[in-house]
Amino acid sequence: MAQEDSLRERLIGVGVDVVMTDGIAALGLREIARRAGVSHGAPRRYFATHHALLSAIAQRGFADLRARFEAATAAVTSPRDRLAALAHTYVRYALEHRGMFELMFRHDLLDSGPHTSAHGPRLRESTLPLFETIVALIAECRTEPAGRRRDDVRSSAEPPPAVTAAALWSNLHGIAQLWAWDSLRLALGTPSAGPAPGGDHLELLVTAALDAHLGPARA
Amino acid sequence: MAQEDSLRERLIGVGVDVVMTDGIAALGLREIARRAGVSHGAPRRYFATHHALLSAIAQRGFADLRARFEAATAAVTSPRDRLAALAHTYVRYALEHRGMFELMFRHDLLDSGPHTSAHGPRLRESTLPLFETIVALIAECRTEPAGRRRDDVRSSAEPPPAVTAAALWSNLHGIAQLWAWDSLRLALGTPSAGPAPGGDHLELLVTAALDAHLGPARA
DNA sequence: CGGATCTGTAGACACTGTCTACCGGTGTGG
């Protein structure tokens, strides 16, 4: 994962490694160049600015995340279970690759505006397919064979799928964020941090969010 | 809001102004000193490091937020409505004072560790009273006169209040975060940003979160 | 073979946060 072909790709790869191991603080432009074995001016040939390089690194993160989604939901058929797998994957990714996840949403470090330069999709739009997937799954969830739906209870004031999707995604994102900040961990009284994700409390929280937004999983 | 007495307070005040108007990027140590009319070495008398000053600024934000909570829930009696007021206040604060809110949760800029220096409560614990308030309100919500509770439906696998509180808070935090990032706005197809909070879609999202975690508001 | 273009180097510039030496005031003890 260190030697590719063009320097452009190598810089991105090095950047990914750096942010994975040493976090965002080590993602200086000169530092990346140093670890790639080139002079500090070299990256400029391929990335107009520091932010452009960071954006490319973050995009790798989004691609990686999407791949994990597909891997996690491949063997699952029920839309409800797919959503669960997706949720757990999202939060787990955020905590296992803390630095990368942080970078992906640090809009002050990324060229997220529409005035970004050349190839590749706009960065902020990288989250759109994820969102639409959630919307679709929720819609699918609601048109289930009605085997055990409680229409009398929930569907009365049920928000449209897009809103529920946004709320659910926000919930997952917030869980990841606040957990990484340690607020939740110390609020719930978990014995504090290891590099391994804190374990049960976290899973508990995610399933609570799922149940809240989708209704409890059917028994 | 510019002239207090000791330079220490003035620096914090200037910092608050700066982050409110020009955002986090303008919060350099030298920049704050410059706007306070002192030399770049002056802050060092009162704050050992740049992060210490930023932490003091962030603490002002937490205090401000707490004050708004009390103001918003003072006239409300029903625990459910208090939670709603709290939620809307939280999200609105995050979007109206974007820079400050961002700073408050940028742990890489703050002395949040237990190895921080002198007076004042530890920074990360500033969120604890908020959390405990939510827990208490949720518990109170559940022991309501049972006038219209659906015990058969929800209480079967209802998570403990602390978990629900954590999930709800995470949801609000995520909404604020993703909305500020613009992902939600473009996902939901809102006409894009103004400095004024985007309006209905946001309120919709917040009430959706409230309904999901607490059950729909009673008709 | 010779010139043009690509790719990376190296130095300058303005700027940052931290550190240290310095200095003008104020207050206090002998």
Add this chain to the structure above:
DNA sequence: CCACACCGGTAGACAGTGTCTACAGATCCG
């Protein structure tokens, strides 16, 4: 009353950053 210490702020140095520009080496093409 004077000398001394101390407090609060100044100013310069230092290493480091991101960006910019001039330059060198290779490579490729006519």
